Amino acid sequence: MKRKxxxxxxxxxxxxxxxxxSKSLRNSHEIxxxxxxxxxxxxxxxxxxxxxxxxxxxxxxxxxxxxxxxEIVHYFFSTVINGIEHVANENGYSVVICLSDDSFxxxxxxxxxxxxxxxxxxxxxxxxxxxxxxxxxxxxxVISQGMPVVMFDRVTNDILCDxxxxxxxxxxxxxxxxxxxxxKKKIALVTTVDYVSVGKLRTxxxxxALLDNDIPFDExxxxxxxxxxxxxxxxxxxxxxxxxxAIFAVNELFAVTIIKMANKMGLQVPNDVAVIAFxxxxxxxxSTPTITTVxxxxxxxxxxxxxxxxxxxEADDYNEGEENYVTEVISTHLxxxxxxx
Amino acid sequence: MKRKxxxxxxxxxxxxxxxxxSKSLRNSHEIxxxxxxxxxxxxxxxxxxxxxxxxxxxxxxxxxxxxxxxEIVHYFFSTVINGIEHVANENGYSVVICLSDDSFxxxxxxxxxxxxxxxxxxxxxxxxxxxxxxxxxxxxxVISQGMPVVMFDRVTNDILCDxxxxxxxxxxxxxxxxxxxxxKKKIALVTTVDYVSVGKLRTxxxxxALLDNDIPFDExxxxxxxxxxxxxxxxxxxxxxxxxxAIFAVNELFAVTIIKMANKMGLQVPNDVAVIAFxxxxxxxxSTPTITTVxxxxxxxxxxxxxxxxxxxEADDYNEGEENYVTEVISTHLxxxxxxx
Numbered sequence: 299m300k301r302k303x304x305x306x307x308x309x310x311x312x313x314x315x316x317x318x319x320s321k322s323l324r325n326s327h328e329i330x331x332x333x334x335x336x337x338x339x340x341x342x343x344x345x346x347x348x349x350x351x352x353x354x355x356x357x358x359x360x361x362x363x364x365x366x367x368x369e370i371v372h373y374f375f376s377t378v379i380n381g382i383e384h385v386a387n388e389n390g391y392s393v394v395i396c397l398s399d400d401s402f403x404x405x406x407x408x409x410x411x412x413x414x415x416x417x418x419x420x421x422x423x424x425x426x427x428x429x430x431x432x433x434x435x436x437x438x439x440v441i442s443q444g445m446p447v448v449m450f451d452r453v454t455n456d457i458l459c460d461x462x463x464x465x466x467x468x469x470x471x472x473x474x475x476x477x478x479x480x481x482k483k484k485i486a487l488v489t490t491v492d493y494v495s496v497g498k499l500r501t502x503x504x505x506x507a508l509l510d511n512d513i514p515f516d517e518x519x520x521x522x523x524x525x526x527x528x529x530x531x532x533x534x535x536x537x538x539x540x541x542x543x544a545i546f547a548v549n550e551l552f553a554v555t556i557i558k559m560a561n562k563m564g565l566q567v568p569n570d571v572a573v574i575a576f577x578x579x580x581x582x583x584x585s586t587p588t589i590t591t592v593x594x595x596x597x598x599x600x601x602x603x604x605x606x607x608x609x610x611x612e613a614d615d616y617n618e619g620e621e622n623y624v625t626e627v628i629s630t631h632l633x634x635x636x637x638x639x
Numbered sequence: 640m641k642r643k644x645x646x647x648x649x650x651x652x653x654x655x656x657x658x659x660x661s662k663s664l665r666n667s668h669e670i671x672x673x674x675x676x677x678x679x680x681x682x683x684x685x686x687x688x689x690x691x692x693x694x695x696x697x698x699x700x701x702x703x704x705x706x707x708x709x710e711i712v713h714y715f716f717s718t719v720i721n722g723i724e725h726v727a728n729e730n731g732y733s734v735v736i737c738l739s740d741d742s743f744x745x746x747x748x749x750x751x752x753x754x755x756x757x758x759x760x761x762x763x764x765x766x767x768x769x770x771x772x773x774x775x776x777x778x779x780x781v782i783s784q785g786m787p788v789v790m791f792d793r794v795t796n797d798i799l800c801d802x803x804x805x806x807x808x809x810x811x812x813x814x815x816x817x818x819x820x821x822x823k824k825k826i827a828l829v830t831t832v833d834y835v836s837v838g839k840l841r842t843x844x845x846x847x848a849l850l851d852n853d854i855p856f857d858e859x860x861x862x863x864x865x866x867x868x869x870x871x872x873x874x875x876x877x878x879x880x881x882x883x884x885a886i887f888a889v890n891e892l893f894a895v896t897i898i899k900m901a902n903k904m905g906l907q908v909p910n911d912v913a914v915i916a917f918x919x920x921x922x923x924x925x926s927t928p929t930i931t932t933v934x935x936x937x938x939x940x941x942x943x944x945x946x947x948x949x950x951x952x953e954a955d956d957y958n959e960g961e962e963n964y965v966t967e968v969i970s971t972h973l974x975x976x977x978x979x980x
Contacts (some may be wrong), residue, residue: 387745
């Protein structure tokens with residue numbers, strides 16, 4: 299038997315995208331007939347076999363859960379994995395993890411690899427690029443073949459499946475409200491780019507809190523950081539406006555950088571500028587001053603996702619559940635520390 | 640076809656350890672004949688099939704690398720994974736990650752699962768419990784069937800395979816020497832328990848640096864932390880000895896806790912007590928004061944491990960390499976920050 303040809307090799311050989319190959323092999327009419335037939339012919343020639351998940355599901359249970367996350371150097375995802383592992387192991391399941399590295403192609407390839415008989419179901423958080431492209435065919439494909447998928451944190455309304463999220467808008471609202479309650483009047487938001495779903499929701503919560511408190515909303519106070527390596531400069535510029543008395547950061551790396559830059563500029567946290575961050579991370583605990591955070595409860599999120607997936611896997615007939623997809627909302631809570639007091 | 644019985648289920652059913660089941664199925668003479676036969680009979684009855692890696696290797700290449708690491712909430716392992724991913728992807732390989740959670744049983748089960756046709760080779764760092772037990776049969780088994788294993792960081796001399804390490808002893812020596820060069824006379828070591836190989840080597844380096852500089856070695860200055868949750872108390876006790884003028888910590892969590900406790904006790908870092916840590920982590924960069932560290936170059940370590948593994952996988956005849964096992968030593972370097980200046 300020859301070495302199996304992969305999606306990636308076909309894409310490279312025919313100079314088309316991985317998504318095009320994947321869709322052509324599913325005979326999707328999104329792809330022009332000529333390309334479709336070319337891909338199919340090539341795949342046949344080189345003995346490419348698309349997944350046949352439904353078949354493999356009937357024949358065996360791997361008792362393994364596949365996780366796909368965007369990145370690993372991110373404390374939040376580590377805590378989610380811990381939550382998943384805990385529940386999975388308790389129920390006799392093993393766990394394998396793949397990283398999409400925030401790349402659409404890697405996400406597609408990882409799903410392809412794992413769905414090919416290695417696992418019983420997926421727990422996943424979308425890559426930035428997948429959210430940006432809005433192309434979810436690889437996920438709908440897996441679900442339509444009968445393999446359950448539970449999405450967490452970075453989810454999409456375009457896919458019908460079980461989801462575990464936090465109410466990012468309400469959590470952001472609560473954080474901003476707590477700053478307003480402390481008498482803060484000019485609150486900036488340091489966030490990521492909008493195409494990550496959670497970023498958009500947190501911005502909405504920020505704006506809503508301001509307006510509900512009759513604080514005018516000023517677009518210039520929303521800073522979107524695209525490149526972490528240059529965020530020091532962006533943040534310093536923001537801090538030059540000395541009338542800003544509080545900043546809400548969507549992660550702890552931004553928060554700790556704000557504190558660092560504020561110190562350099564002779565500003566005192568929290569008296570001159572208060573700082574609050576979204577995170578379960580450990581930097582916030584050890585930073586000086588320690589940082590007030592909105593806890594995302596990653597561990598709880600992971601545990602819940604694993605419970606939902608295992609329940610589906612062990613249901614007598616998976617398809618019966620289709621109309622009962624759940625979206626679980628994990629509660630967040632404010633951990634008050636020195637950066638806002 | 641029935642659901643496949645797992646090692647874990649056999650162990651539970653017969654009330655023996657996973658290791659005993661695994662060894663019995665390999666017909667190991669470490670296990671008494673009665674138990675061996677009982678396990679084998681049970682496995683046969685329930686259609687358990689041990690791996691047949693050599694066979695699967697001949698038939699297919701998965702183009703996937705399996706990583707087994709002790710834990711994920713640890714910045715060092717994240718950086719190693721990034722290094723592996725980078726080289727793997729460049730060479731057309733995918734990567735799957737499993738966590739042993741520092742448990743011997745989980746390490747055995749993960750290897751069993753992945754070796755069963757999902758991957759072409761392993762990159763792994765031993766669990767604490769595996770190092771403590773000194774039981775490596777699951778690894779020798781995989782290697783003897785022709786599947787290459789590259790170990791990194793937490794390795795063992797009891798296994799012949801490729802390894803990627805840092806010279807922990809030399810790195811610790813350099814760190815302690817740098818403190819002595821700054822005029823420090825009474826240097827404590829805050830470390831983990833000895834059965835993790837790297838802990839032992841770092842302790843050796845610490846002692847050697849002291850003795851080479853005619854500083855008497857005092858056992859009471861070596862603090863071994865077993866439980867991170869109570870390390871604040873242990874560290875506070877150490878700091879009560881005001882003649883200690885420097886502390887070498889084997890990870891950044893210990894270092895940042897030392898700084899926190901020192902601050903609480905009115906001690907000034909670095910003037911009253913200097914602090915240096917082993918780590919590539921980010922807490923050290925953002926702590927106040929920032930922490931001087933010995934960088935472990937995790938990314939480089941991962942990249943090197945992936946290169947070695949892929950070279951083996953793509954060699955015409957794997958067995959030819961057996962006598963050429965390499966142990967690559969990745970260089971470390973000191974990153975001077977505020978906690979020692």
